[in-house]
């Protein structure tokens with residue numbers, strides 16, 4: 143391990159070649175992203191041609207294609223060349239020496255058998271122990287002293303800094319071995335402060351030797367995982383700073399993952415007292431979605447993985463887990479997963495990880511049976527359904543099952559804005575999740591340092607949510623912060639170092655994951671319940687003060703977290719009760735339908751109460767709708783027996799069915815013809831109706847004309863009436879003068895035009911005769927005392943002649959005649 147500058151310089155770095163801006167030079171792969179065969183870097187099959195190359199597969203075309211390196215791949219597309227560095231516009235990254243095939247260094251043998259889906263195998267059948275581990279699968283470097291250590295005692299995160307070699311001037315100075323610190327050269331500092339900050343870490347690593355890095359920062363954590371503790375190793379740093387190189391490495395310099403796998407088998411080989419079940423999964427979070435990198439190619443949606451549970455009880459599903467029994471199996475799984483990973487060319491990295499990748503190895507183990515053989519195994523039966531996050535092995539005969547998870551994480555690199563739109567979008571997600579990781583770690587560190595319990599926003603990103611159980615303390619964690627020492631990356635490197643400082647403060651308290659036999663399990667449950675209740679009480683106590691500070695979203699999450707805690711308590715309580723005291727409970731069950739657990743905290747009771755209220759509300763709504771339905775039913779006498787109600791329902795159902803049939807039949811058979819008939823009838827009657835309307839209008843017009851005529855007649859009649867009256871008055875007067883002859887009886891005859899005049903003239907003549915006057919009255923009229931101008935009368939129109947002739951009986955002259963007759967003095 144190199145821990146100071148001189149030591150670092152003593153390791154001769156491989157020849158450095160700056161990366162070329164592939165996106166500008168390689169049109170076929172421009173802006174492309176694909177699952178590049180990173181695993182190929184670690185496989186012996188391609189050792190002779192160990193080159194990184196990028197795939198031209200797009201994100202959308204998620205074809206599960208395993209890219210096998212082509213033999214004789216030289217030069218690799220996109221491989222940086224020295225001539226390309228002359229532009230000086232890009233950060234220079236050292237390329238790994240690829241000239242010498244280093245088969246001896248490779249952790250993997252060459253044959254690749256297909257591996258086993260954990261749901262398809264009987265766990266008892268795939269156990270491995272010291273006898274079944276292949277000699278070639280082990281590192282052979284684990285010493286006894288390391289095996290005997292207590293790997294869970296570390297209560298702090300191990301934080302190391304790895305400075306990538308560079309040919310350019312470096313901005314960072316590595317201080318002496320003891321202090322394990324790093325400092326910025328004053329000339330590159332922004333501020334002119336006299337004392338520049340000095341960053342201290344557990345390890346400062348330089349150079350390209352991955353073995354040194356593994357031994358210094360990961361081996362103890364791998365051993366901790368084998369010993370039953372959860373362990374997490376992850377690399378954090380800006381893009382192209384060497385995270386993937388550290389985790390996966392190359393054929394010449396296998397990284398932490400392949401070396402860790404070799405150590406896993408070495409550990410098993412050196413532990414004859416135990417038997418192991420190893421299952422692994424491989425996933426990535428890309429644009430805030432978790433993808434299962436091992437999902438079968440045929441599945442289109444099943445590779446989306448969801449996070450379930452909360453707090454320390456988080457599990458992922460659906461997630462394909464594969465049982466591995468040899469290093470070959472691990473290699474095969476890694477190759478398959480790597481082929482599905484998303485990488486792309488960016489302005490800074492020829493093959494940049496566009497996602498956070500997580501390789502998980504679940505290690506289950508238990509004491510071996512009698513005589514160190516396999517006699518204690520249960521009879522293999524049908525495969526058991528997988529329990530998410532739970533052990534597959536069974537605790538047998540007092541032998542508990544120890545379960546732990548080793549997570550090896552290659553984070554995507556934080557980056558600046560890039561010229562490519564797709565990369566920019568990815569970069570946004572990457573930066574956001576890294577920011578959340580920083581915030582979570584900062585809060586955890588502050589909480590630990592100041593004995594606070596501030597809200598930790600684990601749920602703000604998939605990455606932190608997934609890591610919650612580990613970051614909350616139940617894991618041993620090692621973080622390798624990779625930095626690019628170039629002078630143009632000072633601010634990014636400073637940010638990485640600040641992150642590293644923060645994570646150092648996080649407090650850990652890793653516990654062995656052990657599943658006991660039933661008795662012990664109950665005890666475990668009890669302890670867990672007590673612990674959870676304590677946590678819940680603490681949270682409740684802090685709730686009022688906290689709620690003032692939290693946003694609405696955070697409050698919701700806090701409330702959800704408390705609810706989860708509560709339900710876990712109830713779940714465990716139920717488990718204890720069902721397994722231990724079922725019979726007791728059955729015997730002593732109280733008659734009351736409401737059971738109150740007096741051990742519940744006020745918060746739990748409150749939750750119970752809320753749940754009960756909600757239940758009541760739902761039931762009230764149901765009652766209301768049932769009542770409405772009841773009201774809508776046809777009446778039945780209230781005292782009607784149940785069977786007649788049933789009968790009615792049956793009858794009504796029958797009627798409804800019949801009606802439905804009729805309606806359907808009507809429509810099917812008669813609907814169309816009847817519609818046609820109706821149309822015909824409508825047409826026919828429409829014509830008739832029009833005719834009638836026209837006729838009616840004509841009649842109305844005729845009636846109006848009649849009315850007008852009638853009115854005219856009426857007016858005329860009135861006028862005649864007046865004239866008649868005048869005439870009558872005249873005649874009366876005339877008669878009063880004695881001019882009318884006695885005994886003159888007007889003959890009632892049918893009136894004729896000019897009749898009255900004739901009568902009048904007759905009368906006059908008679909009168910005159912009786913007076914002895916000549917009939918030529920008019921000639922002597924001037925002698926008469928009665929001045930009657932007969933000429934005047936003569937000159938008047940003959941009124942009755944004006945009356946219509948058609949209906950003489952209505953003629954006023956007739957009335958006049960009658961009236962005259964009446965008025966004539968007898």
Ligand SMILES: Nc1ncnc2c1ncn2[C@@H]1O[C@H](COP(=O)(O)OP(=O)(O)OP(=O)(O)O)[C@@H](O)[C@H]1O
Pocket residue numbers: 235236237238305306307348349350351379380381382383384385386387388491493494495496553554555556624
């Ligand atoms: N310590 C080192 N020694 C030699 N080469 C290195 C070292 N670190 C990184 N490199 C080289 O630098 C280049 C970029 O490294 P790598 O891909 O590991 O970066 P990264 O941090 O994973 O980037 P990204 O976040 O974009 O995925 C690679 O070609 C790698 O081989």
